[in-house]
Amino acid sequence: MAEHVHQTESVYVDLPEDYIAVVTVDRPKALNALNTQVYREIKQAFDYVEEQGKKIRCVIVTGGGERSFVAGADIAEMSTMNPDEANFFGHYGNKVVRRIDEFHCPVIAAINGFCLGGGLELALACELRVASKQSVFAKPEVTLGIMPGCGGTQRLARTIGVPLAKEMIYTGRQVDADFMLQHGLLNAVYDDQASMMEGAMQLARAIAKNAPIGIKLAKEAINVGMQMDIDNAVHFESNCFAQVFATEDQTIGMRNFLEKRGSKRNPTPKDPFIGK
Numbered sequence: 001m002a003e004h005v006h007q008t009e010s011v012y013v014d015l016p017e018d019y020i021a022v023v024t025v026d027r028p029k030a031l032n033a034l035n036t037q038v039y040r041e042i043k044q045a046f047d048y049v050e051e052q053g054k055k056i057r058c059v060i061v062t063g064g065g066e067r068s069f070v071a072g073a074d075i076a077e078m079s080t081m082n083p084d085e086a087n088f089f090g091h092y093g094n095k096v097v098r099r100i101d102e103f104h105c106p107v108i109a110a111i112n113g114f115c116l117g118g119g120l121e122l123a124l125a126c127e128l129r130v131a132s133k134q135s136v137f138a139k140p141e142v143t144l145g146i147m148p149g150c151g152g153t154q155r156l157a158r159t160i161g162v163p164l165a166k167e168m169i170y171t172g173r174q175v176d177a178d179f180m181l182q183h184g185l186l187n188a189v190y191d192d193q194a195s196m197m198e199g200a201m202q203l204a205r206a207i208a209k210n211a212p213i214g215i216k217l218a219k220e221a222i223n224v225g226m227q228m229d230i231d232n233a234v235h236f237e238s239n240c241f242a243q244v245f246a247t248e249d250q251t252i253g254m255r256n257f258l259e260k261r262g263s264k265r266n267p268t269p270k271d272p273f274i275g276k
Contacts, residue, residue: 019208028065035074054275070119
């Protein structure tokens with residue numbers, strides 16, 4: 001068994017390169033389905049990544065095995081729940097998903113195979129998403145007599161638009177990766193799982209080389225501003241913009257730009273940014 005920097009029963013964390021963490025949900029026999037324990041382990045994985053501080057500037061979330069990203073919530077666990085237990089499960093799952101939504105650095109979902117129900121909700125909490133052509137997407141909860149419970153009705157509508165989100169949720173129909181790329185859920189589609197993971201890594205590298213505090217505040221400005229009217233949103237953005245000028249990242253980044261422009265013999269260092 002490969003060694004990982006953090007590992008629980010069904011989730012592990014790798015640090016394949018500087019500034020990049022990969023969180024893998026690894027229950028391949030259950031198609032990486034989410035139950036209460038798996039949600040808890042995902043939270044623990046992100047807690048571990050958070051503890052690394054400025055060492056991590058981008059996170060990739062993916063599924064173990066070759067068949068599934070996450071094929072939904074664990075039906076075996078949900079089938080015996082009463083309303084109080086379902087209420088706890090929904091709120092706890094939402095808390096974990098929201099943790100990803102608000103994480104200090106960008107999070108990329110690398111999707112291969114089934115991305116259904118709670119798996120799609122997990123992917124929606126990741127702000128960037130890439131997939132292989134083998135991926136299948138659906139919100140099938142109503143076919144099981146229930147409904148989405150971890151942000152699916154909210155994030156899907158905000159991502160692909162209300163009419164299409166309603167159609168997917170009301171019918172439970174499956175769609176492919178090209179369809180999701182066309183409608184804005186995906187940033188890119190790749191031919192297979194290997195090229196998809198390399199594409200996710202390339203995207204993570206492109207993010208990780210830039211100023212981490214600037215990205216963190218830009219993420220906050222986008223996420224908070226989307227919930228505001230435009231006047232309050234641009235005011236919030238201006239406040240975030242001002243905060244960057246109190247950081248070493250701004251001082252170093254602009255100084256190196258000016259020095260590089262003035263002399264080709266004084267190149268920008270490999271990593272000029274400090275982070276926080």
